[in-house]
Amino acid sequence: MADDDYKIGQSKVRSYRTCRQAYHFKYEQRIVRRRVRRPFMFGKLIHRMIEAQAQGEDPHQVLSDVVLDDLPMFEAEREMYGDIVADIGVIMTDYFEYHKDGLRFIPVKDETGEYRYAEHEFSIPLADIVDADDRERSQGISFQGQVDGLGKTANGLRGLVENKSFDKLPSDDERWRNVQSVVYIRAVKHLGWMKVVDGTCWNYVMSKSPTVPQLLKDGTRLSIREITTLPSVVRAALKVHGLSEESHEELMLRAEASRHNYFQRVFTPVSRVVADNVFNGFVETAVEMRDNRHRRDKNIGRHCTWCDYEPLCRTQLTGGDEEFVMRTEFVEDDPEGYRRSKRSNKLKVVK
Numbered sequence: 001m002a003d004d005d006y007k008i009g010q011s012k013v014r015s016y017r018t019c020r021q022a023y024h025f026k027y028e029q030r031i032v033r034r035r036v037r038r039p040f041m042f043g044k045l046i047h048r049m050i051e052a053q054a055q056g057e058d059p060h061q062v063l064s065d066v067v068l069d070d071l072p073m074f075e076a077e078r079e080m081y082g083d084i085v086a087d088i089g090v091i092m093t094d095y096f097e098y099h100k101d102g103l104r105f106i107p108v109k110d111e112t113g114e115y116r117y118a119e120h121e122f123s124i125p126l127a128d129i130v131d132a133d134d135r136e137r138s139q140g141i142s143f144q145g146q147v148d149g150l151g152k153t154a155n156g157l158r159g160l161v162e163n164k165s166f167d168k169l170p171s172d173d174e175r176w177r178n179v180q181s182v183v184y185i186r187a188v189k190h191l192g193w194m195k196v197v198d199g200t201c202w203n204y205v206m207s208k209s210p211t212v213p214q215l216l217k218d219g220t221r222l223s224i225r226e227i228t229t230l231p232s233v234v235r236a237a238l239k240v241h242g243l244s245e246e247s248h249e250e251l252m253l254r255a256e257a258s259r260h261n262y263f264q265r266v267f268t269p270v271s272r273v274v275a276d277n278v279f280n281g282f283v284e285t286a287v288e289m290r291d292n293r294h295r296r297d298k299n300i301g302r303h304c305t306w307c308d309y310e311p312l313c314r315t316q317l318t319g320g321d322e323e324f325v326m327r328t329e330f331v332e333d334d335p336e337g338y339r340r341s342k343r344s345n346k347l348k349v350v351k
Contacts (some may be wrong), residue, residue: 005142006290008126010180011336013285013324025309032328033308041084042207043165047119047148049092049165054105054149056118059096059222063089063210065066074122091262095135095205098259103161103201108193120147122187126286133146134283141286149182150194150202157267160184160200165207175202175268182278185270199269206262213237213251224251230262309313 016023018342025031048066049059063085077240126141127134151159160181164170175181188194211227213234222237238245245252265324304310315325
């Protein structure tokens with residue numbers, strides 16, 4: 001693979017399809033927002049913890065290490081979003097307890113020749129995995145990505161594992177036609193990481209902060225009003241107030257039942273017809289990106305509301321001080337750097 005190949009990935013394709021201007025800001029100018037959004041930070045940290053647990057490490061120690069490495073950033077996060085680290089700690093405590101049986105991660109050799117259980121990076125010529133008719137025009141394009149994991153479910157289904165945090169659970173429609181899973185499945189089979197891929201296991205973790213149950217005014221017990229919480233949060237509240245679990249059976253049962261909403265695993269079988277059609281569209285966009293990589297037309301729509309680059313585009317459209325917005329709200333950085341920061345440096349070698 002040539003060093004000067006045009007490099008694409010599913011995130012770049014998604015960004016280009018959504019808005020050429022946002023793609024230019026992110027991947028050509030390589031600027032990102034100074035303020036890290038809570039959902040992004042939450043997702044980044046749960047990835048690290050799931051990877052650590054799969055690798056045989058202590059996930060809570062990894063969480064502590066990540067925070068210590070960048071304490072000022074997390075202090076700023078607390079001011080904007082609350083104590084995100086504490087939320088992740090209690091949520092993932094229940095996650096690992098709830099999912100202690102079931103999905104088994106399958107190891108894959110990494111670039112050093114050792115085996116990893118999660119966060120598998122790859123880089124392959126796109127022409128190697130396209131249909132014969134697309135091979136010539138796909139030359140010079142390198143397809144890169146990182147698979148969260150490969151796994152086998154309790155009922156024997158094998159496939160990709162995609163770890164996702166959510167506030168609102170994605171629908172079946174969003175899963176069966178998901179571009180990322182389709183293109184990653186093709187790459188995984190080409191690399192020989194898995195001979196048979198039945199589909200994708202979507203491993204969901206809700207990012208909502210669990211509610212702490214309140215103590216009644218008479219101090220005798222915790223309120224049993226309906227709240228979104230988890231068993232570890234209820235136990236912590238009981239301990240603080242010196243109360244017993246036995247006298248709060250109903251509250252504990254509801255908290256245990258709510259784990260199903262917090263932690264869901266949905267398996268989406270792969271359809272050859274759907275996969276081929278979605279992948280062909282991915283190739284079309286990849287070729288267009290290589291040939292028209294400097295397009296900057298704005299695709300103005302509802303998605304602008306949650307786009308990181310909305311302040312810049314608004315300033316451009318209204319004739320404001322673009323240099324000031326760039327200087328105060330953005331910083332130059334690697335837009336794909338979060339991939340490398342998610343991987344653990346410790347490897348569990350399979351004998």
